[in-house]
Amino acid sequence: MTKNYNLYTTYLYKSTIILKVNLMKRILFLSVVLSTMVVTAFAQKKNVSQAQSIAKGGSDFMEARELIQVALQHEETKNDPKTWYVAGYIEDQLFSTERMKEVLGGKPDQTVMYEALLKELAFFEKACELDRLPDVKGKVKPKFEKDIKGIMSANHLYYINGGAFYFDERDYRKAYEAFDQYLRIADNPIFKGEKTAERDSNYMTVRFYAAVAATQLSEPETAIVALKRATETPDFRINEVYQYLFNEYDVLKDTVNAEVVLKEAMGRVPEEPFFLLNLINIYIYSSRNKEAVDYLNQAIVKDPTNPMLYNAVGSVYEDGLKDSGEAEKNFSKALEIDPEYIDAVSNLGRVYYNQAISKQGDANLITDNKLYQEAVASAKALFEKARPYFEKAHKLKPEEVTYMIALRGIYYNLNMGKELSEIEKLLNE
Numbered sequence: 001m002t003k004n005y006n007l008y009t010t011y012l013y014k015s016t017i018i019l020k021v022n023l024m025k026r027i028l029f030l031s032v033v034l035s036t037m038v039v040t041a042f043a044q045k046k047n048v049s050q051a052q053s054i055a056k057g058g059s060d061f062m063e064a065r066e067l068i069q070v071a072l073q074h075e076e077t078k079n080d081p082k083t084w085y086v087a088g089y090i091e092d093q094l095f096s097t098e099r100m101k102e103v104l105g106g107k108p109d110q111t112v113m114y115e116a117l118l119k120e121l122a123f124f125e126k127a128c129e130l131d132r133l134p135d136v137k138g139k140v141k142p143k144f145e146k147d148i149k150g151i152m153s154a155n156h157l158y159y160i161n162g163g164a165f166y167f168d169e170r171d172y173r174k175a176y177e178a179f180d181q182y183l184r185i186a187d188n189p190i191f192k193g194e195k196t197a198e199r200d201s202n203y204m205t206v207r208f209y210a211a212v213a214a215t216q217l218s219e220p221e222t223a224i225v226a227l228k229r230a231t232e233t234p235d236f237r238i239n240e241v242y243q244y245l246f247n248e249y250d251v252l253k254d255t256v257n258a259e260v261v262l263k264e265a266m267g268r269v270p271e272e273p274f275f276l277l278n279l280i281n282i283y284i285y286s287s288r289n290k291e292a293v294d295y296l297n298q299a300i301v302k303d304p305t306n307p308m309l310y311n312a313v314g315s316v317y318e319d320g321l322k323d324s325g326e327a328e329k330n331f332s333k334a335l336e337i338d339p340e341y342i343d344a345v346s347n348l349g350r351v352y353y354n355q356a357i358s359k360q361g362d363a364n365l366i367t368d369n370k371l372y373q374e375a376v377a378s379a380k381a382l383f384e385k386a387r388p389y390f391e392k393a394h395k396l397k398p399e400e401v402t403y404m405i406a407l408r409g410i411y412y413n414l415n416m417g418k419e420l421s422e423i424e425k426l427l428n429e
Contacts, residue, residue: 044070044071044074044076044077045071045076045077045080047067047068047070047071047077048067048068048071048077048080048082048083048086049086050067051063051064051065051067051068051071051086051090052064052086052089052090054067055086055089055090055093055094056093058093058097061090061093061094061097064090065090068083068086068087068090071083071086072084072087079130080130081127081128081130081131081143081144082127082143082144084123084124084126084127084130085123085124085127085131085144085147085148087123087127088120088121088122088123088124088127088148088151089120089151091116091117091119091120091123092116092120092151092155094112094113094116095113095114095116095117095120095155095158098110098112098113098116099113099158110165114161114162114165114166114174114178117155117158117159117162117178118162118174118177118178118181120151120155121152121181121184121185124148124151124152125184125188127144127148128142128144128145128148128190131143131144131145132145145190148190149190149191152185152188152191152196153191153194153195153196156182156185156186156196157202159178159179159181159182159185159206160178160179160182160202160205160206162174162178163175163176163178163179163182163206163209163210163213165178166178167209167213172213172214172216172217173213173217175209175213176210176213176214176217176222176226179206179207179209179210179213180210180226182206182210183203183206183207183210183229186198186199186203203233204233204234204236205236207229207230207232207233207236208230208233208236208237208240208241210226210229210230211223211226211227211229211230211241211244212244213226214226214227215227215244215247215248220248220249220251220252223244223248224245224248224249227241227244227245227248228245231245231264235268238265238268238269239265239269239272242261242262242264242265242268242269242275243265243274243275245261245265246258246261246262246265246275246278249261255282255286258278258282259279259282262275262276262278262279262282263279266279270303273308276296276299276308276309276312277312279292279295280292280296280312280315280316283295283316283320284316284319284320287320289316289320289321290321292316292320293313293316293317293321296309296312296313296316297313300313305337306337307333307334307335307337307338307341307344308334308341308343310330310331310333310334310337310344311330311331311334311341311343311344311347313326313330314326314327314328314329314330314331314334314344314347314348315327315347317330318347318350318351324351324354324355327347327351328348328351328352331344331347331348331351332348335348340396342393342396342397345389345392345393345396346389346390346393346402346403348389349386349387349388349389349390349393349406350386350406351386352382352383352385352386352389353382353383353386353390353406353409353410355382356379356380356382356383356385356386356413357379357409359375359378359379359382360375360376360379360413362375363375363376363378363379379413380413380414383409383410383413383414384414386406386410387407387410387414390403390406390407390410391407394407401427404423404426404427405427407419407423408420408423408424408427411423
C-alpha cells in the first residue's frame, strides 16, 4: 500500500511539473506576442511622427509618403486622425515647397505642385471625420481641425489655378477634380460663416468651369451632376449650362429629362431660341404635334411680337401636321413682324417651292395636253411665288448652299437661263 501510494504521489508531482511548464510556455508566448504588438504599434506611431518630421524639413517627401502609407493601412494607426492629418500635411508641405519657388521668382514644377494639392484634401477630410468622433467619455475634442482649417483656407484659391493649369493641359479629369475640390472646401461645414464659404464670383465661376470640364469626360452621368449643380448658381452663364445639360441628356437618349430641362431653361432664358426649337423637335419626333402647337400658342400669348414663335408654329404645321395652309399663314405672320427674319423667309419660300414640285409631278401624270399645260402653268406660278423668298434668303446668307440649290431648281423651271448660269457657277465654286 505504501509503495503504491508513493508511485501515485510521484505521478501527481510529475504531472504538476509538466502543467506548470506548459503554462509558463503559454504565458511566455503570450507575453512575446503582446510585446511584439506593442512594439509594432509603437513603431507605426513613431513612423507617423517621423514622416511628419521629414516632410517638415522638406528633405525627402518620397520617404515621408512611404512611411505614412504603411501607417494608413496598419490596424493600430489607420483609425488615428493624426495618421490622416500627417498624410495631408506631407502633401501640403510638398505643394508649399513648389509654390514658394514661384513666390521667390523661380519656376515651380506645376505638375508636382498641383498633384500634391489634389491629394491632400481627401486626407484632411478623413482626419476631420475621425477627429470628431467622441472619446471614451463621449466628448468630442478635435485636435487637428484648427490646423486643417488654416491649411485648406490658405490653399483654397490655388485649386482654381490648378483647375486652369489642367484645363490648359487638356487633362479635363484633373481639371474637374481641382474645381470640384474648391467647391467641396467652400461647402465644408467647418467653414460655415467664414469667408472661405462665401458664394462669391469665384464660387460661381468655378461651378461653371467644373461643369464644363465634366462635359469633356465622356461620362454623361458625371457631367449631369456637375451641370445641375451649376444651374443652382443665380444666372451665371445659365444659357450655356442648360445647353450643355440638354446635350448630355440627348447623348443618353433620355427625352423625358431633356424635356424637363428645356422647359426649365425656357423659364430662365426665354430669349434663347435653342430651347424652344429643341422642345418642338422632341414633340415632333414623338408625334405630339398638336401638343407642340398648343405650347407655342401659349408662348405667343405671352410674347405676341416674337417672330420666332410664329416661325416655329409654321414649322410644326409644315413638317408634323402636313398643313401647308397653316404653315404659310404663320411664316407670313413672322415676316410681318420681322421682314429680315431669314428662317421665316426661307421657310415660306420652301412652302411654295414644295407645292410647285408637287404640282409639277401631278402634271407629268396628265395625258390631256390642255390639262397638262394648265397644270404646268400652275406649277410655274408657284415657282415664281417662291423665287423672291429664296433670292432674299440668298442675299441675306449668300454662303448657304440649300438656298442656291432651291434657286437653281426655280430658275431651271422658269427658263431663266442667265440666272441659272450664275447660280450654277456659284455652286461649282
